[in-house]
Amino acid sequence: MRLRNIPRAESVLKECKEVVKNEADCQGKWCEVFGNTNPVHMEIGMGKGQFLLALAAQNPKINYIGIERYSSVLLRAVEKLHEIQPPLLNIRFICMDARSVTEAFAPGEIDRIYLNFSDPWPKARHAARRLTSKEFLARYHNVLTDGGTIEFKTDNRLLFDFSVAEVNASTDFRLDGCTYDLHHDTEMNQGNIMTEYEEKFSSLGNPIHKLIAIREH
Numbered sequence: 001m002r003l004r005n006i007p008r009a010e011s012v013l014k015e016c017k018e019v020v021k022n023e024a025d026c027q028g029k030w031c032e033v034f035g036n037t038n039p040v041h042m043e044i045g046m047g048k049g050q051f052l053l054a055l056a057a058q059n060p061k062i063n064y065i066g067i068e069r070y071s072s073v074l075l076r077a078v079e080k081l082h083e084i085q086p087p088l089l090n091i092r093f094i095c096m097d098a099r100s101v102t103e104a105f106a107p108g109e110i111d112r113i114y115l116n117f118s119d120p121w122p123k124a125r126h127a128a129r130r131l132t133s134k135e136f137l138a139r140y141h142n143v144l145t146d147g148g149t150i151e152f153k154t155d156n157r158l159l160f161d162f163s164v165a166e167v168n169a170s171t172d173f174r175l176d177g178c179t180y181d182l183h184h185d186t187e188m189n190q191g192n193i194m195t196e197y198e199e200k201f202s203s204l205g206n207p208i209h210k211l212i213a214i215r216e217h
Helices: 009-015 030-034 050-058 071-081 098-104 124-129 134-143 157-169 196-203
Strands: 040-044 063-068 091-095 110-116 144-154 173-179 209-215
Touching: 009 071, 030 063, 040 050, 050 063, 050 071, 050 091, 050 110, 063 071, 071 091, 098 134, 134 144, 134 157, 144 157, 157 173, 157 209
Parallel strands: 040 063, 040 110, 063 091, 110 144
Antiparallel strands: 144 209, 173 209
């Protein structure tokens, strides 16, 4: 399905102070961007922002960065942010491709990465584009702290099985949690915040899968 282009998106994002326009210049300096040394958590493929905005509101002592490739989608997150009162001071957005994370963040600069309902890229020849592929795990390994975590949720069983296998095959990450039915897993569902897609798919009866991977070294 093609995304509907919203002509005003570029101008709105340009004027929004929470949207970082020079992310490469911020590499190694995100504590200066936020004005503190709090942990930094990042969602890659944040969509319309429901998940990340809820986290930022609940955890003011954690800094949050949302990455979204499409400006028309990021526009919706910006609009939601501006509806929140009092304003959130611990969130920033970047409009960029996920493949550029190592250009925007220094080694060990991120404490946690969230991946929620990522594009499954179902064709085998596109496996490297999946956000849980070994190619992307290598990028995350570069920017995560020692002991940093990846949390991944999806309703796509094939993508989830692929993701579990990629983590298990990695020498850099250890699978720390895994469930094929998150909403009926008392331990892993504790404190769970649902994304827009999660609400949609779970209402249709689709089980939600989740894994947690820890960067070991």
